[in-house]
Amino acid sequence: MADVRAVTTRGWVLFAVMAVLWGIPYLFIKEAVDSISPAAIVAGRTLLGALLLLPIAIHRRALRPALALWPWVLAFGAIEMAGPFLLLGHAEQTLPSGLTGLLVATVPLFAALIAVTRGDRSVLKPARAIGLVVGFTGVAIIVGGPGLTSGGPGALVAIGEVLLVAVCYAIAPFIVATKLKDVPSLGTITLSLAAVGLFYLPIGILTQHEVPTVRSAVSLVGLGVLCTAVAFMAFFALIAEVGPVRAPLFTYVNPVVAIALGVVILGEHLSAGLLVGFPLVILGCWLAATGGRFRERPRVDQELPPVASG
Secondary structure, rough: OOOOOOOOOOHHHHHHHHHHHHHHHHHHHHHOOOOHHHHHHHHHHHHHHHHHHHHHHHHHHOOOHHOOOHHHHHHHHHHHHHHHHHHHHHHOOOOOOOHHHHHHHHHHHHHHHHHHHHOHHHHHOOHHHHHHHHHHHHHHHHOOOOHHHHHOOOOOOHHHHHHHHHHHHHHHHHHHHHHOOOOHHHHHHHHHHHHHHHHHHHHHHHHHOOOHHHHHHHHHHHHHHHHHHHHHHHHHHHHHHHOOHHHHHHHHHHHHHHHHHHHHOOOOOOOHHHHHHHHHHHHHHHHHHHHOOOOOOOOOOOOOOOOOOO
């Protein structure tokens, strides 16, 4: 049965909150890497997020099911957090924050390609196939812009790192859907954050060679508290309010927030390639993910896998 419930005022508020909370990580990362090493950023944000979510996970008894499947929880944490968070920090030492946020938004394109390799032929339907072509055309226009190509090999490597992040974010939900489908999302996320944080803590200490600035420290706290702990709790509330089909739709607004913050706060340049490629990427992602319409609603007992958090 299709999900035809009207979106309530609370639902719209949660949409707006999520669009901001997962649109601002790129600004915070850009500010944090100014004086904090990428590994230290990963350790700080994940440990902060884990500490805040742990009491809630314990209260809801969400940890025991996650611990029972700890190898897959660790695999999820490695692909959803450990690799992407480090790559984003390293890439934003070179790339503008707004561009990073937009490139991460290509997750639905890679998810569609992965679905094809898993035998999902629905991705080859005209609307979704057109979405793949349109989306990757937008990426090519952005990456081929003179402002980036003039940046030399370093810029191209950073772009590759962000696109690899998008691939990781596309793979991670398949792990949840196939191996962790009976584990509460809160337990998976909390345990993953704690494991990633503890893994990166010694690396972060060894790679941090200067005293962080106030702006970098505040940005790191914002990443851990707002963009990780609060964002995941708001996401769970959004799923409960509007259902698992509509909940991820805010991700199409995230790049707008990332680009706007980069231009307004950091003074980042809004290139012609970005202006042309941006709507193509968003349109392509939407078509590739949905075929231009809402899909049938999943069973009510299914939880939506976590989406890209940045």
